[in-house]
Every structure is written in structure tokens, then in C-alpha cells.
Amino acid sequence: MQASESTVSDKLSVSEKAQVLIEALPYIQKFAGKIVVVKYGGSTIQADGDRPDRIDPVILDIIWLKQVGLQPVVVHGGGKAITKMLNALGHQAQFVDGLRVTDGPTMEVVEMVLGGQVNKQLVAAFGAAGSPAVGITGVDGHLLQVRKKNHPGGDLGLVGEVAGVQTGVLKALLSGGFIPVIAPIGVDEHGTRYNVNADSAAGAIAGALSAEKLILLTDVPGIMQNGTVLSEVTAADILRLIDEGTIHGGMVPKVEACLNALEYGARHVHILNGNERHALLLEVFTKNGIGTLVRGGEPTV
Ligand SMILES: Nc1ncnc2c1ncn2[C@@H]1O[C@H](COP(=O)(O)OP(=O)(O)O)[C@@H](O)[C@H]1O
Numbered sequence: 515m516q517a518s519e520s521t522v523s524d525k526l527s528v529s530e531k532a533q534v535l536i537e538a539l540p541y542i543q544k545f546a547g548k549i550v551v552v553k554y555g556g557s558t559i560q561a562d563g564d565r566p567d568r569i570d571p572v573i574l575d576i577i578w579l580k581q582v583g584l585q586p587v588v589v590h591g592g593g594k595a596i597t598k599m600l601n602a603l604g605h606q607a608q609f610v611d612g613l614r615v616t617d618g619p620t621m622e623v624v625e626m627v628l629g630g631q632v633n634k635q636l637v638a639a640f641g642a643a644g645s646p647a648v649g650i651t652g653v654d655g656h657l658l659q660v661r662k663k664n665h666p667g668g669d670l671g672l673v674g675e676v677a678g679v680q681t682g683v684l685k686a687l688l689s690g691g692f693i694p695v696i697a698p699i700g701v702d703e704h705g706t707r708y709n710v711n712a713d714s715a716a717g718a719i720a721g722a723l724s725a726e727k728l729i730l731l732t733d734v735p736g737i738m739q740n741g742t743v744l745s746e747v748t749a750a751d752i753l754r755l756i757d758e759g760t761i762h763g764g765m766v767p768k769v770e771a772c773l774n775a776l777e778y779g780a781r782h783v784h785i786l787n788g789n790e791r792h793a794l795l796l797e798v799f800t801k802n803g804i805g806t807l808v809r810g811g812e813p814t815v
């Protein structure tokens with residue numbers, strides 16, 4: 515445990531510490547056995563292969579969810595790591611509406627970085643923190659079936675959109691007591707692998723698992739409008755916020771993934787700041803939660 519954490523805890527009296535635990539009890543009871551899909555973004559991943567002494571607080575939160583009876587499933591990004599590797603190899607990264615234009619050589623780097631480096635770094639971090647995880651890509655167990663994405667902004671190359679999700683491999687891992695850690699690479703019916711936006715992959719997986727929650731961790735406190743976080747938005751709000759340009763760039767695939775997840779069966783979708791310490795615990799185990807809740811229904815803003 516890090517020094518700053520023990521200092522905060524030391525400021526609480528013994529009865530205040532007990533009170534915090536007691537207040538979490540109804541949420542622990544409510545969510546027992548429920549599936550929570552957590553999307554851990556490339557802009558927030560802190561697992562650091564060079565600093566094995568440092569335990570990533572997000573990983574601790576996810577292990578906490580598991581230990582109190584929820585069933586976490588992790589889908590990770592790694593966009594920044596891909597761009598770093600492309601640059602190191604002398605390639606330029608190119609994006610259209612938050613999606614990476616993926617030619618053949620770029621796809622090789624995507625697979626190497628997402629399926630290899632980032633995935634194994636996270637799995638190793640879970641193991642080091644005492645919880646066995648298994649890292650897979652969407653190719654394994656035919657988890658993410660995709661087709662080439664047709665995008666109005668131009669040909670994106672080997673970018674896939676999810677056409678189907680086969681959840682068998684996830685159910686096998688969950689029932690074996692493992693935390694599944696998924697890299698967003700999909701496969702089409704010919705065996706061609708595609709780069710899938712991690713938010714889209716997480717949304718599709720959350721929907722297919724009828725998850726209690728999909729939680730998208732990013733580097734902003736939620737959906738922002740004029741400098742403030744919107745605590746709750748509906749599908750209609752989102753369409754309007756995209757239309758007026760308030761939601762743009764990487765937030766567009768994120769909110770589309772939220773709507774997709776809700777449409778296909780996820781119950782609640784949240785966008786939180788993964789850089790805020792223990793944001794996941796605050797969302798799941800406190801009354802008001804934090805970040806933005808995305809829900810179906812009529813406009814709220
Ligand atoms: N209305 C908005 N509210 C919050 N962030 C927004 C909004 N519109 C665009 N963004 C951008 O979306 C980014 C998050 O998307 P992205 O960079 O793809 O995150 P991640 O790497 O975590 O998936 C934010 O850092 C912000 O720059």
C-alpha cells in the first residue's frame with residue numbers, strides 16, 4: 515500500500531472506518547454474483563512493467579469487486595502504446611473520428627502491442643496483486659466476430675465492427691474463478707483479424723453478457739458540457755451533444771458503445787475518470803456514485 519493511502523486511512527477513527535464498510539454492505543448484497551465489464555483505457559493504464567513495486571489502484575479496485583462477489587470482466591485499450599510503437603518503428607498514426615486507420619503493417623503492431631505487451635502487463639499485474647487473470651484477444655474462443663467497418667469518413671482498412679459475441683470463453687473463465695482480460699481484436703468468418711475500438715468491444719461484450727454495469731474508465735471525469743460533468747444523460751441527449759459538437763473525438767466511439775451496450779442488454783453504463791483514485795469503488799459502493807450515468811429514455815439536459 516502506498517504512503518498517501520495509509521495517511522488518508524489513518525485520519526479516520528476506528529468507528530469511521532467501520533462505518534465506511536457498513537455503508538458498502540447494501541451494494542455488496544445488491545451486486546453479488548453480477549457481471550461488471552470494466553473498460554480500462556490506454557490513457558489511464560498505470561500497470562508499469564518497469565515498476566513492479568507499484569500496484570495500480572484500478573487493478574486493486576477490480577480485485578476488490580471480485581473478492582466481494584461480483585464478476586469483473588476487463589476489456590483494455592492501449593491506443594497510446596500502439597502509437598508509441600508505430601512511431602518507434604518510423605510509422606505515423608492516423609485517426610478518423612477517433613478510429614485508427616489500420617493498414618496491414620499497422621495491424622501487425624496493433625496485435626503485438628494489444629494482444630502481447632499491454633494484455634500481458636495487465637495479467638501480470640493482477641497476478642502480482644494476488645488475483646489470477648487470464649488474458650485473451652477477441653480471436654480466442656471466437657469471442658468477437660467482426661466485419662470490416664464501413665465509415666463515412668473514408669476507408670479505415672482493417673478496422674472491424676462487432677457483428678456477434680460468443681461468450682462461452684468468458685463464462686468458462688468466470689466459472690473457473692479467473693478475471694478475463696480482453697484485448698479488442700476481432701476475427702471475421704475468413705479468419706482475418708481486425709482492430710476494434712476498445713470501447714466498442716467493451717460495449718458489445720457487456721451487452722452480450724447482460725452485464726449489470728459497463729464502466730468505461732477514461733481520462734476525464736465523465737461527459738463534459740461547458741466545463742461541468744453531466745451526472746446523467748440519455749440516448750437522446752447524446753445524439754444532440756454529438757450533433758452540436760460538444761461530444762467529439764475519442765468520446766464519440768465511447769458514447770456509441772454505451773448506447774450499444776444498453777440496447778443489447780447491459781443494465782447501467784457509466785463513464786468515469788480512471789485517474790481518480792478508486793473511482794470504481796466510489797461508483798459501485800456509494801449512494802450517489804460518480805462520473806456520468808448513461809441510460810435509455812427521455813432527454814435530461
Ligand atoms: N463532451 C466531452 N466530454 C468529455 N470528453 C470529451 C468530450 N468530447 C470529447 N472528449 C474527449 O474524449 C477524450 C476521451 O476519449 P479517448 O481519448 O479515446 O479516451 P480513452 O483513451 O480513455 O479511451 C477526452 O480526453 C476528451 O479529450
Ligand SMILES: CC(=O)N[C@@H](CCC(=O)OP(=O)(O)O)C(=O)O
Pocket residue numbers: 554555556557590591592593594596612613614624673674698709710711712713
Ligand atoms: C479502431 C481503433 O481505433 N482501435 C484502437 C484500439 C485500442 C483502443 O481503443 O485503445 P484506447 O481505449 O486506449 O483508445 C486503436 O488502434 O487505438
